[in-house]
Amino acid sequence: MTQALHIVGGGMAGSEAAWQAAKMGVDVVIHEMRPTVGTFAHQTGNLAEMVCSNSFRSDDDEQNAVGLLHWEMRAANGLIMTTADAHRLPAGGALAVDRDPFAEAVTAKLRAHPRITVTDEEVTSLPDDGQWIFATGPLTSAKLGEAIQAETGSDALAFFDAIAPIVYAESIDMSKAWMQSRYDKGETEEERTAYLNCPMDRDQYEAFIDALLAADKTEFHEGETAGYFDGCLPIEVMSERGRETLRHGPMKPVGLTNPHQPDVKPHAVVQLRRDNALGTLFNIVGFQTKMKYGAQAEVFRMIPGLENASFARLGGIHRNTFINSPTLLDAQMRLKSKPNIRFAGQITGVEGYVESAAMGLLAGRMAAAEILGRTLPEVPQDSAMGALIHHITGGAEAKTFQPMNVNFGLFRPVDGLKGGRRGRKDRYKAYTDRAKAEWTEWLAQS
Incomplete structure (x- = not known):
């Protein structure tokens, strides 16, 4: 044996x-x-x-x-x-x-x-x-x-890893948001509409960045000096690297057309991806965060379409060892x-x-x-x-x-x-x- x-x-x-x-x-x-x-x-x-x-x-x-x-x-x-x-x-x-x-x-x-x-x-x-x-x-x-x-x-060795929040679909305002995959990727209509998009104009984007930078964030304990993994950076860390960083990262507006205003190109777009088969949950793509819970709800509700968002899970940060x-x-x-x-x-x-x-x-x-x-x-x-x-x-x-x-x-x-x-x-x-x-x-x- x-x-x-x-x-x-x-x-x-x-x-x-x-x-x-x-x-x-x-x-x-x-x-x-x-x-x-x-x-x-x-x-x-x-x-x-x-x-x-x-x-x-x-x-x-x-x-x-x-x-x-x-x-x-x-x-x-x-x-x-x-x-x-x-x-x-x-x-x-x-x-x-x-x-x-x-x-x-x-x-x-x-x-x-x-x-x-x-x-x-x-x-x-x-x-x-x-x-x-x-x-x-x-x-x-x-x-x-x-x-x-x-x-x-x-x-x-260690670094810090962050988790993105999840939103209940029923709490999203679809008069402002719309369903579309970037560049309409996918072979079926369901695949081409796998993502939900929330547009921002320039003023909304600038206010959002200001709020991110000012929000209360989780502080590390003394002696915790580990960095972040670049593939999972908190959005606050990205925004600290430059005000345009998010617009060229998870909030890039390319490959998308807002059916509510087809002639207006969004300055930035927040994408949410379906998180379950029922389509009742959506996670905010690329929005890993170290903001404290109260700050998260306040800042994320600045996103057009998420003003009344209800969260199934807020984001968080944890130590990752290897x-x-x-x-x-x-x-x-x-x-x-x-x-x-x-x-x-x-x-x-x-x-x-x-x-x-x-x-x-x-x-x-x-x-x-x-x-x-x-x-x-x-x-x-x-x-x-x-x-x-x-x-x-x-x-x-x-x-x-x-x-x-x-x-x-x-x-x-x-x-x-x-x-x-x-x-x-x-x-x-x-x-x-x-x-x-x-x-x-x-x-x-x-």
Whole structure:
């Protein structure tokens, strides 16, 4: 009888790791501290709960690196992608999901698997024996964080992550707002109207920026000097970088026409994306915030169409910890000082739901293979999976290591395209064609 694989953390990475290992014939125990021990951001005890956005970002597998990662995970029969597809919401070219049914479905599938056991207990130490994967994510508990710090002999790196608010659809004034995806992206009418838009003229925008800058904000405790992840900056931080920053970011007015005033071009536009299948909830896109709750309601109700907005959830900010993976992990994602332990997900320094699940997929397969006495071929570096794992286990500069989304900057140049001899579209297509071929071959050999 083979030994069991223990996975600490039932988020995107832990859930995917468990699924992959169980499918390979290994018994798995998921140790998830929720709901016995809660966190600031989680609302339920479900596995794979989405605590920030409900989007897995672009689903374009030919021109976008995260879309390519979607493709690779689907090719590997990934649980997260399969479930996301089943609970997909209209979102133009993005893959957005109905967050609660999605998490409920992942939880049901894992609990129903005959090789998987789920326990609601907090693990606070790093075991000396057995095969373990730690996928505790950005909200690793304080006790476990201390154990990791004691083992690695270095301080855990950290940054602050922010959450965007969610609005009840019935409280939005549709005489001012309208439904439209930017540039009318999407194949169906439902997809082309996946976003709700609130326009601002110049005076409204300037007043909004003034209010953002003046609002009461959450202050960090003494000694908390971590920075922000650039892909999830609070809107106040963006506005502090310049008054036009938001107009060229989440509030850019391009690709949209206001049907209430078709001849008037908005100075800025706030977009909200559907957050559930019923269309009763919308999250404010790109509006992660560290404003205090009272200030949030006051400032966000300055947005035309949201004057009487009712919030299902206000935004917030939390500390996000990760390890210096290039220094601490080997190519198999094992902790060098304790090779019976692997790390996966955001705690390794990848950023995003998809990237976290992808590293869980690899960690689960690697751990299962080791338990079964098999050796998996090296993950091809020119795949999206390979580019990510190479980055976190040695490709990144350890002294300046920061969380990273998958992007084509992590990919090796394609022969004949180096130096930009062709356009970006051709270059990205070459990256994805090469990645798909190498990933397909790796799966066949694994």
